[in-house]
Every structure is written in structure tokens, then in C-alpha cells.
Amino acid sequence: MTDSSGAESEDVQPEQPADCTEGTPTPQDESFRWAPGVDSFDVADLMSARETARRASEQITGQLQYLNSFKNRLDELFVGLAKARVHLPIPAVDPALLKQVRDVARIKVDVPTLDPGLLKQVQDIARIKVDVPVWHASLAKQMQEAARTKVQVPDFDFGVDLGRILADNRSRWLEAMRGFAEAIKRVIPENLQDLSTDDLQKVFQVNNEDGTSLAWAPRSAIVEELLQADDVEARSVIFVENAAAIADDIDASLATVTVADHGELRSMLMEATAAIRQGLYGPAQAAAAAVVDVVVNVHMLSYLEYSGGQSKNQTRSHFQPIKLDEWEDATLPDVELVLVGAGFATIFERWGDGLGRTAFNRNGTAHAAGGHAYSPAHAIRSVLIAHAALRWIDGAIAGEQLLDDAA
Structure with a gap:
């Protein structure tokens, strides 16, 4: 801490009173009291x-x-x-x-x-x-x-x-x-608020490595289980074992999507979660891939107002502004973006059957139907990231509408 002259202050705080009870705020003298009605x-x-x-x-x-x-x-x-x-x-x-x-x-x-x-x-x-x-x-x-x-x-x-x-x-x-x-x-999304800083960094890693998003869904217990898994393959097992519960969590989160222009996209994702419950993973993945493509490359691009030949890449990179070794110096908005969308850049990477990452990939889903781009776990990953993308843009636009109404 520096004073107004720029030099470091060498002052130290008064010692803690001996009769302080741990966990209870103690005033320095009798004149410091909580306001009436404030516990x-x-x-x-x-x-x-x-x-x-x-x-x-x-x-x-x-x-x-x-x-x-x-x-x-x-x-x-x-x-x-x-x-x-x-x-x-x-x-x-x-x-x-x-x-x-x-x-x-x-x-x-x-x-x-x-x-x-x-x-x-x-x-x-x-x-x-x-x-x-x-x-x-x-x-x-x-x-x-x-x-x-x-x-x-x-x-x-x-x-x-x-x-x-x-x-x-x-x-x-x-x-x-x-x-x-x-x-x-x-x-911090509600389902991640009980996590430590180290675990939040792992969420960022899972989003990036799996091509998905753990923001707002699934529930905290499943998130913790995913963070303890060693790799993508181990997480795939957890995704499939908890498919029905994850579908329920996504539906509950989608209930907060309220902007009129997002109604059809929300309905498509709820159809995808219904397909997951029935074990129809292929249709669920195809529908979710289409939704996330529209949300990121149309709605988000328009909202962020990027333009030019690299506008789509700029939109995807907007959600991965920090690297793991830069975490300590990140701002809170940076953290929010990677917790929601660190997987956006991953899902749009160039894909070849049998090549590249083992993550969910939108390009592989769209252009290699029937190939290794499809799997039950990828279907769940695709619906999770599509839902997170839709909820993020919906919240951003709804917030602006409230400000406009207030003005």
C-alpha cells in the first residue's frame, strides 16, 4: 500500500484485542456499533x-x-x-x-x-x-x-x-x-460457486480440452466428479453415466432464457435434451451443433460488433482471453468469460476424422456425420456448450434491455 507520495507505508495495524471471539466482528471502542436492525x-x-x-x-x-x-x-x-x-x-x-x-x-x-x-x-x-x-x-x-x-x-x-x-x-x-x-x-455461475480457485482453473481446462462448458450445468456434484477425472476419456464415462441428470440440469438452466429472439433456439436445445434421455445421441449432437453455430457466429458476433474477415475468430477468441499461467493476473470479467466459453475456440478448430483433439467439434459434427466426430459423450458436451452460449448472450442482451427501459 502506498501513500499519496508514492512511498510504501511502514505503519502497522494495532494488535488484535485479546478478548476477540473468532468469527465475530469486534469494534475498536464502545462508539463503534452495528446500525439498528443489522445483525x-x-x-x-x-x-x-x-x-x-x-x-x-x-x-x-x-x-x-x-x-x-x-x-x-x-x-x-x-x-x-x-x-x-x-x-x-x-x-x-x-x-x-x-x-x-x-x-x-x-x-x-x-x-x-x-x-x-x-x-x-x-x-x-x-x-x-x-x-x-x-x-x-x-x-x-x-x-x-x-x-x-x-x-x-x-x-x-x-x-x-x-x-x-x-x-x-x-x-x-x-x-x-x-x-x-x-x-x-x-x-461465477451458480453451480461453480462452491469451488476453490484451483478447481475453477480445472473448469477452464475441461471447457478447453473437451470442447464444452460447465457453466450453469451440470449440477455441482457432477462437476466435482468431472474435475477429479484424469482425462477426456474418463470424463466421457462420467458424462454418459449422468446423461439424464445433466439433461434435467440443462432444461432448468434454459428456463432463465427469456429474450424473444432466442425462443426457437431454446426449444431446439430442449428437444436435444429429450433425445439424450431416450438415448438418441446422434440427433441431440446434430441439433446442439447447429444451435451453437448460430449463437456464436451470428448472435454473439452481432452483439460484440466485430467486423472484417477475422470477425468470427475474434468472437471465439473473446471467450479465451487468459491462459492457465496467467490466471493470477486475470480480471474478474476474464474469469467469467473462460468459465463460460473457453471451449468455443476448441469446437471450431479444423477437424479431420481420426486427427486432432478428441474433443467435441462442431466442424466434424457438421461435415463428418457417421464418423468419429459423434459419440454419446460428445452429444452431451455439445448440448452443454450450446446451452451455455445461449444463456450468456441472453443474459447480456436482457441486461441491456433493462438499462434501456430504465433510461
């Missing part, structure tokens, strides 16, 4: 609150230290100006300037009387802006905490100064943190 366990699902508070406290401490130093220098300057026998390199000191120096020299460096501009900065720190796509700091920790529904209540390690400020803004603080938690949950 301390309301913050049980908030992640990284301690870290956020610590960083904010460090920033305040650093700025206070800087103001103290600046005040001392101004005091020295004022004393020098006030001495009649001090030779000045200028004929006289402008009275207005001298008045400004006097006013600045009277700065009281205690939080209750901080300059309004600095106080606004502190308040802005408390209002974490989660919609800015540059929330980088320790993505692994963010995702690990955000992906769990049960998060132990942190011990708030407020510094004395920060505690005084937040005592007047505690309801806003809780509201902002709740909003941050909800924003994180919107980024």
Missing part, C-alpha cells in the same frame, strides 16, 4: 473484508503521516517568516500568501477534522467500485473466498482512525460489501 452475522458472506479494511487503514495512516510531515515543514517555514531578523531573499512576503501559509500551518491532524477532500477519499475507499474491470489484487484469494457460500465472519481489524470514520458510515459499508459479494456471485 453482525449479516456480514457472514462477505469476503476479504479484513483485507479491504486493513488496506484502507494503511492508506489513511500513510496520509496522516504525510500531513504531519507537511505540517511540520510549514511550521518551520512560518517561524522563519515570522522572525524579523531573518534575511529573506525577497523584499517582502505578500500578505495573502502569508495568510495562506498560516491557515495551512493550523491543520489539525486528527480524523474528525480532516480536510473534506481527504475524508471523501476515505469514504470512496469504503464504497468499493466492483463494476470497474480492474479488480486485480490477489485474484486467487478473491475467487477462493467469493466461490464459497459459507465464509467465516472476519475479525475486523480497523485502525483507530478508520474506525472513527466508518462508525458514521457503517450502514453504507455493509451495503457496499454486500453489493461486492453479489457482484462476485454474478460472475
Whole structure:
């Protein structure tokens, strides 16, 4: 954490009070209390609150230290100006300037009387802006905490100064943190929210290697089983063994698709899931391949507004902006894209019967009917990725429509 001068702050936080009970937020003094009607366990699902508070406290401490130093220098300057026998390199000191120096020299460096501009900065720190796509700091920790529904209540390690400020803004603080938690949950599909950061990386790998998507379906228990499998072949067995349950999960997820233009595509996918339940894997795969082709190469391309000869490749690459070794530096929007669509580029790779990956492939499905491009497991993979593509674009367009209506 750096202060306003760019130097690292060497201040440390006050030690944890000895009588703190683990898992319960403890105020620094009797003046810090939860707002009426707010239970301390309301913050049980908030992640990284301690870290956020610590960083904010460090920033305040650093700025206070800087103001103290600046005040001392101004005091020295004022004393020098006030001495009649001090030779000045200028004929006289402008009275207005001298008045400004006097006013600045009277700065009281205690939080209750901080300059309004600095106080606004502190308040802005408390209002974490989660919609800015540059929330980088320790993505692994963010995702690990955000992906769990049960998060132990942190011990708030407020510094004395920060505690005084937040005592007047505690309801806003809780509201902002709740909003941050909800924003994180919107980024991670519901069926993946219990996974650790390492497991989320495995989801990215499975999407890419299998030419599928595990976003929103199947259910968490099946996802965990897939992540424990060694390779594509082992996952194929799991897909087929759980075919009916996966079909049910896809149908439940498709119920959230509401944009009118997507109604026919949704119906085709529900026919594909019905075919899977009957063991009609070939028709299911053919229908899903057609749907994902239309969604990615028509609907997504139009929504993302790519143009030119490489527009289709740009659309597919839009959903694979990070590599596994870049995961720690990825933004949350990057993570959302690979969790949903890391398999889009895979399914459109050039395909030859018996050549290339053993993943589901749209090109092989369309041009090599009856060949090795078809299998029961690939049928399930194809419906999963087609459903994820449709749900993603439906959510994006529905969100824009809400904004337009509100305007």
C-alpha cells in the first residue's frame, strides 16, 4: 500500500484485542456499533473484508503521516517568516500568501477534522467500485473466498482512525460489501460457486480440452466428479453415466432464457435434451451443433460488433482471453468469460476424422456425420456448450434491455 507520495507505508495495524471471539466482528471502542436492525452475522458472506479494511487503514495512516510531515515543514517555514531578523531573499512576503501559509500551518491532524477532500477519499475507499474491470489484487484469494457460500465472519481489524470514520458510515459499508459479494456471485455461475480457485482453473481446462462448458450445468456434484477425472476419456464415462441428470440440469438452466429472439433456439436445445434421455445421441449432437453455430457466429458476433474477415475468430477468441499461467493476473470479467466459453475456440478448430483433439467439434459434427466426430459423450458436451452460449448472450442482451427501459 502506498501513500499519496508514492512511498510504501511502514505503519502497522494495532494488535488484535485479546478478548476477540473468532468469527465475530469486534469494534475498536464502545462508539463503534452495528446500525439498528443489522445483525453482525449479516456480514457472514462477505469476503476479504479484513483485507479491504486493513488496506484502507494503511492508506489513511500513510496520509496522516504525510500531513504531519507537511505540517511540520510549514511550521518551520512560518517561524522563519515570522522572525524579523531573518534575511529573506525577497523584499517582502505578500500578505495573502502569508495568510495562506498560516491557515495551512493550523491543520489539525486528527480524523474528525480532516480536510473534506481527504475524508471523501476515505469514504470512496469504503464504497468499493466492483463494476470497474480492474479488480486485480490477489485474484486467487478473491475467487477462493467469493466461490464459497459459507465464509467465516472476519475479525475486523480497523485502525483507530478508520474506525472513527466508518462508525458514521457503517450502514453504507455493509451495503457496499454486500453489493461486492453479489457482484462476485454474478460472475461465477451458480453451480461453480462452491469451488476453490484451483478447481475453477480445472473448469477452464475441461471447457478447453473437451470442447464444452460447465457453466450453469451440470449440477455441482457432477462437476466435482468431472474435475477429479484424469482425462477426456474418463470424463466421457462420467458424462454418459449422468446423461439424464445433466439433461434435467440443462432444461432448468434454459428456463432463465427469456429474450424473444432466442425462443426457437431454446426449444431446439430442449428437444436435444429429450433425445439424450431416450438415448438418441446422434440427433441431440446434430441439433446442439447447429444451435451453437448460430449463437456464436451470428448472435454473439452481432452483439460484440466485430467486423472484417477475422470477425468470427475474434468472437471465439473473446471467450479465451487468459491462459492457465496467467490466471493470477486475470480480471474478474476474464474469469467469467473462460468459465463460460473457453471451449468455443476448441469446437471450431479444423477437424479431420481420426486427427486432432478428441474433443467435441462442431466442424466434424457438421461435415463428418457417421464418423468419429459423434459419440454419446460428445452429444452431451455439445448440448452443454450450446446451452451455455445461449444463456450468456441472453443474459447480456436482457441486461441491456433493462438499462434501456430504465433510461
